[in-house]
Amino acid sequence: MLERFGLTKQEITVYNQLSISKGKTGYMVAKEINMSRSNVYPVLKSLVKKGAVLYEDGETRKYFRVNPEEFFDNYIMSLTKIKEELLEVLKEDEEPHDGYFTVEGETNIKDKMSILVDGADKRVYVCGKKEDIFFLNKNFSNLCEQGKKVVAITDNIQGWDERIILYESAHKLLQMGLIIDSCNAMVGNINGEDANCLYSRNKNFVLSYKMNLKNEIEIIEMKRK
Secondary structure, eight states: GGGTOOOOOHHHHHHHHHOOOSOHHHHHHHHHOOOOHHHHHHHHHHHTTTSSSSOOOOOEEEEEEEHHHHHHHHHHOOOOOOOHHHHHHHHHSSSSOOOOEOOOOEHHHHHHHHHHHHHHHSEEEEEEEEHHGGGGGHHHHHHHHTOOEEEEEEEETSSSSSSSSEEOOSSEEEEEEEEETEEEEEEEEEESSOOOOEEOOHHHHHHHHHHHHHHHHHHHHHHHH
């Protein structure tokens, strides 16, 4: 996981060997991880430059690991600054294309869904098995706090934020679907190696899927009576 914070495998090995309270010399670190000192010192220097390690000079220089939370927060802040700078450079004046886009991979799909939900202006409709879409419950709670409407069709209505309008569906093969403000829609399979979703801003596509969800809700309401 530390690779995601810009550290190489060698840097991770050295970083994990250090402590935030007890300093170690380069010689000590090299001996403990069975690495030559000629290799350890450049790694330590790199870790210092990346803000993951501090050192204290005395009779011998001792290295300390920066508190992990502080290091992570600093790294994220630096990425946020880079993001803001890049967005200024890459600013788009054109409207997004309303074609049909394929999003592959479970992580990418969930990230896309989270971004869409968080950006909702008025309402969100979601459909799917609880095990597939419950990761959005916190996002939905935030929308409800803002007075926005959230409707969910799922196979298990237990444990959701009580402000969500819930419809329990008996369909065994409940496909994941998401509609944001009647402007964006995302439909497909969210889990596993074959995770693959279709995303579009096309009005006809969004309207068609919206009608499908509306029909499903009507069927569920009829069975309640």
